Amino acid sequence: MRRMGAVGIGIAVLAAAVALGSAPAFAQSCQPQRTIQLGSGDRIGALTPGYRVAPLQDREVILTFDDGPNPETTPRILDLLKARCLTATFFAIGGSAAKHPELVRRELAEGHTVGGHTISHQDLTTLTMSEATEEITDGFVPLLAAGGLANLFRFPQLNSTPALLNWLARRGMAAVSADIDPWDWAADPPHETLARLKKQLVEQRRGVILLHDAQPNTAELLPDLLDFLDGQGYRVVGLAGPGARSPD
Secondary structure (H helix, E strand, O other), X not given: OOOOOHHHHHHHHHHHHHHXXXXXXXXXXXXXXXXXXXXXXXXXXXXXXXXXXXXXXXXXXXEEEEOOOOOOOHHHXXXXXXXXXXXXXXXXXXXXXXXXXXXXXXXXXXXXXXXXXXXXXXOHHHOOHHHHHHHHHHHHHHHHHOOOOOOEEOOHHHOOOHHHHHHHHHOOOEEEOOOEOOOHHHXXXXXXXXXXXXXXXXXXXXEEEEEEOOOHHHHHHHHHHHHHHXXXXXEEOEEEOOOOOXXX
């Protein structure tokens, strides 16, 4: 994978922004979602120390999905979100995005936000600074090629360091952790994962929800989760990175 330095990322971001213009409407019949726009250096998600709580109102959630795209499960999740006129944020692994660029393009075309999640999903706190930043920049390369932006990042295992957070901020990026983590990666039966998620929602009443679009059980539980959110009066809120155009 070609290495991309700070200058290269800046040029690629600018080119992508010019090429994209304003974000496409994900469905002509859908009403725009409320969208929270993060600034350069922002860090949201209370599960990681030093990050601030997302500026959400009571009964508002942000849906986020990690570790895709996966050709078996990501299209199912996209279909479900499209049917409900909802958008989410996908933190894609660069290696998977390079193999399935059509899914990244679909996510962007349907109004979803796509952020980086490294090229190979290594815990960056176990690497040297140079190795860690290469993991980040290499992971953005296929996202930029698909028409995305390099402005939102989620650390694998939610493990960050002050040096890496400062590195992201200097490059105009924001870091996203989570407030609600139902451990859908544990491959438990969908009803067990959903029960954990509901419990956290009842306790917190708002937050950034961490899910994984590469998990078959997540695709199975998503209809019930969306029914629960709708039935309990929750609002799904969009997320935009620094420099991205918010629909609001």
